[in-house]
Amino acid sequence: MLLDALREQLHLTGTKKGCDHGQCGACTVHIDGQSALSCLTLAVMSEGRAITTIEGLARGEELHPVQEAFVKHDAFQCGYCTPGQIMAATALVQDRQQRSAAEIREAMSGNLCRCAAYANIIAAIQEAQRA
Amino acid sequence: MVENTGKPLDRVDGRLKVTGAARYSAEWDVPNLAHAAVVSSTVARGSVRALDTAAARAAPGVLAVLSHENAPRLQPLPEKVGGTLFRGEGGMTETRQPLQDTAVHYAGQPLAVVVADTLERARHAASLVRVTYAEQPPELTLKSVSQRSLPETFVGNKDEKLQVTVGDPKAALAAAPVRLERVYESAITHHNPIEPLATIARWEQRNGGEFLTLYDTSRGVENLQEVMATSLGLPKESVQVICPFIGGAFGAKGWLFAPPLLTAMAARLAGRPVKLEWRRQDMFSVAGQRAATHQTLSLGASRDGKLLALQHDTQTHASIMSGYTEPCARVSRMLYAVPNLGFSHQLAHLHLPSPCPMRGPGETVGGWALECAMDELAAELSLDPVELRLRNYADKNPETGKPWSSKHLRECYERGKALIGWDQRNPKPRAMREGNQLVGYGMATTMYPAARRPAEARATLFADGRALVQSATHELGNGAYTIFRQISADGLALPLERVRFELGDSALPAAPTSGGSATTATIGPAALEACRNVLTALKRLAIQQAQSPLHGAAEDAIEARDGRLVLKADASRGEDYAAILRRAKLPLVAATASVKPGEEREQYSFYSFGAVFVKVRVDEASGSIRLARLCAVYDVGRLMNPKTAHSQIIGGVMMGLGATLMEETQYDARTGRAVVRNLADYHVPSLADTPDITVEWLGIPDPHISELGARGIGEIGCVGTPAAITNAVYHATGQRLRSLPLTPDKLLRG
Numbered sequence: 001m002l003l004d005a006l007r008e009q010l011h012l013t014g015t016k017k018g019c020d021h022g023q024c025g026a027c028t029v030h031i032d033g034q035s036a037l038s039c040l041t042l043a044v045m046s047e048g049r050a051i052t053t054i055e056g057l058a059r060g061e062e063l064h065p066v067q068e069a070f071v072k073h074d075a076f077q078c079g080y081c082t083p084g085q086i087m088a089a090t091a092l093v094q095d096r097q098q099r100s101a102a103e104i105r106e107a108m109s110g111n112l113c114r115c116a117a118y119a120n121i122i123a124a125i126q127e128a129q130r131a
Numbered sequence: 132m133v134e135n136t137g138k139p140l141d142r143v144d145g146r147l148k149v150t151g152a153a154r155y156s157a158e159w160d161v162p163n164l165a166h167a168a169v170v171s172s173t174v175a176r177g178s179v180r181a182l183d184t185a186a187a188r189a190a191p192g193v194l195a196v197l198s199h200e201n202a203p204r205l206q207p208l209p210e211k212v213g214g215t216l217f218r219g220e221g222g223m224t225e226t227r228q229p230l231q232d233t234a235v236h237y238a239g240q241p242l243a244v245v246v247a248d249t250l251e252r253a254r255h256a257a258s259l260v261r262v263t264y265a266e267q268p269p270e271l272t273l274k275s276v277s278q279r280s281l282p283e284t285f286v287g288n289k290d291e292k293l294q295v296t297v298g299d300p301k302a303a304l305a306a307a308p309v310r311l312e313r314v315y316e317s318a319i320t321h322h323n324p325i326e327p328l329a330t331i332a333r334w335e336q337r338n339g340g341e342f343l344t345l346y347d348t349s350r351g352v353e354n355l356q357e358v359m360a361t362s363l364g365l366p367k368e369s370v371q372v373i374c375p376f377i378g379g380a381f382g383a384k385g386w387l388f389a390p391p392l393l394t395a396m397a398a399r400l401a402g403r404p405v406k407l408e409w410r411r412q413d414m415f416s417v418a419g420q421r422a423a424t425h426q427t428l429s430l431g432a433s434r435d436g437k438l439l440a441l442q443h444d445t446q447t448h449a450s451i452m453s454g455y456t457e458p459c460a461r462v463s464r465m466l467y468a469v470p471n472l473g474f475s476h477q478l479a480h481l482h483l484p485s486p487c488p489m490r491g492p493g494e495t496v497g498g499w500a501l502e503c504a505m506d507e508l509a510a511e512l513s514l515d516p517v518e519l520r521l522r523n524y525a526d527k528n529p530e531t532g533k534p535w536s537s538k539h540l541r542e543c544y545e546r547g548k549a550l551i552g553w554d555q556r557n558p559k560p561r562a563m564r565e566g567n568q569l570v571g572y573g574m575a576t577t578m579y580p581a582a583r584r585p586a587e588a589r590a591t592l593f594a595d596g597r598a599l600v601q602s603a604t605h606e607l608g609n610g611a612y613t614i615f616r617q618i619s620a621d622g623l624a625l626p627l628e629r630v631r632f633e634l635g636d637s638a639l640p641a642a643p644t645s646g647g648s649a650t651t652a653t654i655g656p657a658a659l660e661a662c663r664n665v666l667t668a669l670k671r672l673a674i675q676q677a678q679s680p681l682h683g684a685a686e687d688a689i690e691a692r693d694g695r696l697v698l699k700a701d702a703s704r705g706e707d708y709a710a711i712l713r714r715a716k717l718p719l720v721a722a723t724a725s726v727k728p729g730e731e732r733e734q735y736s737f738y739s740f741g742a743v744f745v746k747v748r749v750d751e752a753s754g755s756i757r758l759a760r761l762c763a764v765y766d767v768g769r770l771m772n773p774k775t776a777h778s779q780i781i782g783g784v785m786m787g788l789g790a791t792l793m794e795e796t797q798y799d800a801r802t803g804r805a806v807v808r809n810l811a812d813y814h815v816p817s818l819a820d821t822p823d824i825t826v827e828w829l830g831i832p833d834p835h836i837s838e839l840g841a842r843g844i845g846e847i848g849c850v851g852t853p854a855a856i857t858n859a860v861y862h863a864t865g866q867r868l869r870s871l872p873l874t875p876d877k878l879l880r881g
Contacts (some may be wrong), residue, residue, distance in 0.1 A: 012373045013152075013155075013158035014150065017408070018326070018327070018411070018810075021809055033404075054150060055151050057150070070145075074774050078607055079608070081325045083151045085839045105819045113607045
C-alpha cells in the first residue's frame with residue numbers, strides 16, 4: 001500500500017495509519033493535486049503521478065495557510081489525525097471557493113478526529129479559505 | 132514580566148503536529164527493525180489444542196513465531212503499582228500474562244506473534260498459522276453468567292468503596308411519599324483513539340546485562356517500566372519506556388500490558404528489534420473497553436422535591452481474567468444532599484475482552500443514569516429540573532461529611548440557563564416543533580473528582596540562558612507540553628521561548644500515569660517547586676561569589692525577575708542567571724522536586740462541577756436525534772491555558788455525544804466475536820455531528836488544591852452531556868429512553 005511504502009520504506013511518517021480501511025482519513029495525501037486515501041491506494045498505482053504528503057506542504061519554515069490556521073484555532077489536540085485533516089482541507093480550499101460552515105462539515109466528515117476538535121477545524125478552514 | 136500561566140497561547144508543539152514531524156510510537160527509525168503480526172483466537176472460550184506454525188515458519192522473510200510453546204516465562208504482574216491495585220476483584224488490569232498457557236478466554240485473544248523482515252511478509256505468514264481449539268460454550272451475557280462477585284473497592288482505593296450504605300436507604304425508600312425506581316442500561320463502548328496501539332521493542336547488552344528499550348503508546352511510562360521489569364525479571368533500571376507523543380488515549384493505552392509484553396518477547400526470540408502495530412480491528416479486543424452496565428436507580432423524595440433516599444445498584448462485567456469494575460456510583464455518592472444513600476456494584480465475569488477506564492469511568496454512564504432519574508423525578512413532581520437540583524444542593528459531601536474545597540455550581544446553573552434560553556422554552560413535553568422536527572431542551576449536572584497525585588520534576592538552568600524542565604508525564608492531546616512550559620517559564624521568571632519542557636520518558640523524574648483528569652494538578656506544582664529549587668541553588672551560588680552584586684545578601688532578600696536575580700529592596704542590584712553560572716564556570720545548575728498533596732486531602736472534598744444544557748431535534752419519521760446546541764458552564768478552578776482547555780472540554784462533550792447517540796460495540800451472542808470492529812460500523816462523532824457549542828467556565832481558583840488553583844478538565848465535558856441529551860429527547864418526544872446509545876430503532880420502538 002502507498003501508506004506503508006511512505007511510512008516504512010521512505011520513512012515519511014507524517015502520513016498516519018488509523019484504520020487501513022479508508023474509514024478514518026488519517027492517511028490522506030494528494031495525488032496529482034487531489035485528495036486521496038493512501039491506505040486504499042497501491043504504491044504501483046501511483047507510478048508517474050505527483051504525490052504530496054504533509055511533509056511537502058510548508059515552504060521551508062513558512063507554513064501553508066491551512067497549517068497556520070490549524071495552529072491559530074487549535075484545530076487539533078493529540079495531532080494524530082491532523083496531517084490527514086490538513087491534506088483534506090488544503091485540497092478543499094485550493095479552488096478558492098468560499099464554503100459555508102455546513103459545506104465544510106459535509107466535505108470534511110471523512111476525516112475523523114477522536115479528540116473532536118471539529119468546531120475549531122471549521123473555524124480554521126473558514127479562515128484559510130479567506131487567506 | 133508577563134505571566135504566561137492562564138494565557139490562551141498556541142500549542143508549543145503545534146508546528147510539529149501540523150507538519151507531520153511529531154513522532155508517534157510506531158514511527159521511530161530503529162535500525163534492523165523487524166515487523167510483527169498477531170494470530171488471534173477465533174473462539175471465545177476453550178483452549179488451544181494444537182498450533183501448526185510450520186507453514187508460517189517456512190514462509191519468506193519469517194524470523195520467528197512466538198507462541199505459548201516457546202514464549203519466555205513471565206513473572207506474575209505486581210499486586211499493586213503506585214498505590215493502584217492491579218489484580219483481583221475491583222483491580223485495574225488483567226491477572227493473566229500473555230502466551231503462558233493454552234487457555235482462551237475471549238475471541239481476539241493473541242495466540243501467536245509472527246516476526247518477519249517486512250510487514251507484508253509478517254501478515255502473510257500469520258495467515259498461515261493453523262490453530263485447533265478445544266472449544267467450550269462462552270458465557271456472554273450479564274443475565275446468565277455463573278461467576279459473580281461484589282468487589283470491595285475500586286482499584287484498591289480505600290476512599291472508593293464499591294458497596295456502601297449511609298443511613299437506611301431501604302426503610303427511607305419504603306416510607307418516602309414519592310418513589311421512583313428505574314433501570315438504565317448502557318452498551319459496551321471503545322475508546323478508538325485514531326492512533327492504534329503500537330510498540331517497538333529493542334534488546335541490547337548494556338553494562339554486562341540485558342537492556343530493553345520500548346517505544347510504546349503508553350500514558351504511563353513509569354508504570355509500564357515497572358510492569359515490564361517485574362514481568363521479565365529485570366531490574367527496573369534495565370527498562371526504558373519512551374513516548375513523547377500519544378495519538379489519543381481516552382482511557383486506553385494505560386492499564387493493559389499484553390501488547391508491549393508480546394512485542395518484547397517477540398524481539399527477544401527474533402534477536403532483532405521488533406515493531407508491533409495493532410490493526411483497527413484489534414482495538415476491539417486488546418485495547419480495553421467500557422463495559423456494559425445495567426443500573427437500577429431508586430429515588431425517594433418528599434412532595435416538595437427533597438431527596439430522602441437514593442439507592443444506585445449496578446451490574447456490570449469484566450473479562451475472565453480481570454476484576455475491573457465500572458464504578459457507576461461515583462456521581463450518586465456525592466452530588467446531592469441525601470440522608471439515606473446506598474450503592475452497590477455486582478461484577479460478572481464474561482468471555483469478552485477486558486475492560487478498563489474510559490473517559491469519565493463510572494461518571495459518564497453512572498452520572499447519566501442518576502441525572503436521567505432526577506429528570507424523571509422532576510417530571511413526577513411537576514418541578515423544573517433545575518429547581519429540583521437546587522432543592523437538593525449539597526453544601527458538603529453527603530458520603531463523608533467533608534466540606535468542598537470549592538463549589539460554585541449554582542452559578543453554573545444560572546449561567547447555563549441564560550445561555551440556552553431555558554426559561555423561554557415551553558416546559559411541556561412534545562410541545563415544541565421546528566418544521567417537521569420535534570424540538571426539546573434538557574439539562575444535567577456534571578462533576579468530576581479533582582485528584583492530585585505525587586510527582587517529581589527537575590529544572591535545569593544553562594549558562595547560555597536557556598532552561599529545561601522535565602517530568603515523566605505525557606502529551607496525549609491534553610496540552611502538557613504547552614501548559615507545563617507556561618508554568619515553568621513563570622516559575623523561572625523567563626520568557627516562554629527560553630524554556631523547554633520534556634516528558635514521555637521513564638528515565639525522567641517520576642510522574643504517575645496520565646489519567647483521572649489529574650495531570651495539571653499533579654505535575655504543575657512539581658514543576659513549580661523544581662523551578663523554585665533551582666533558583667535557590669543559583670541564589671546560593673551568587674551569594675558566595677565575591678564579584679556578584681548579590682554577594683553576601685540574605686537568600687530571602689533575593690528574588691527572580693525577568694531572567695535575573697535581584698534584591699527585592701533594590702531591583703537595580705542583580706544580574707542575569709547566565710552571568711552567575713559563567714562566573715562559577717558551571718555549564719548548568721539543576722534541582723529536583725518531589726511533591727505530593729498534603730493534609731488538605733483529609734480536610735476537604737475535591738470536585739469540579741458544571742451544568743450542561745442542550746437543545747435537540749428529533750425526526751420521528753426516521754428516529755434520528757440530532758444535538759442542535761449545547762451550552763455548558765463549568766466550575767473547574769483556574770485554567771492554565773483557556774485555548775487548549777476549551778479544546779479539551781469540547782472534545783469531552785463530543786465524546787459524551789458519541790456515547791449518547793451512536794457508540795456501541797456488539798459481540799456475537801453465540802460466538803463472542805466482535806461484530807462491530809471497524810470505524811464504519813463503530814460510529815464516532817464526525818464533523819457533521821458537531822453542534823453549535825458554547826462552553827464557559829467560572830475561572831474561580833480552587834484555594835486548597837495547590838498553589839496553582841487548577842483542577843483537571845480532561846473528563847468533565849464527557850460527563851453530564853449524555854443525560855442532558857437524553858432528557859432533551861424526553862422533552863421533545865415525551866418518550867423516556869433508558870438504554871444507551873439512543874439509536875433510531877429504540878425511539879421508533881417506543
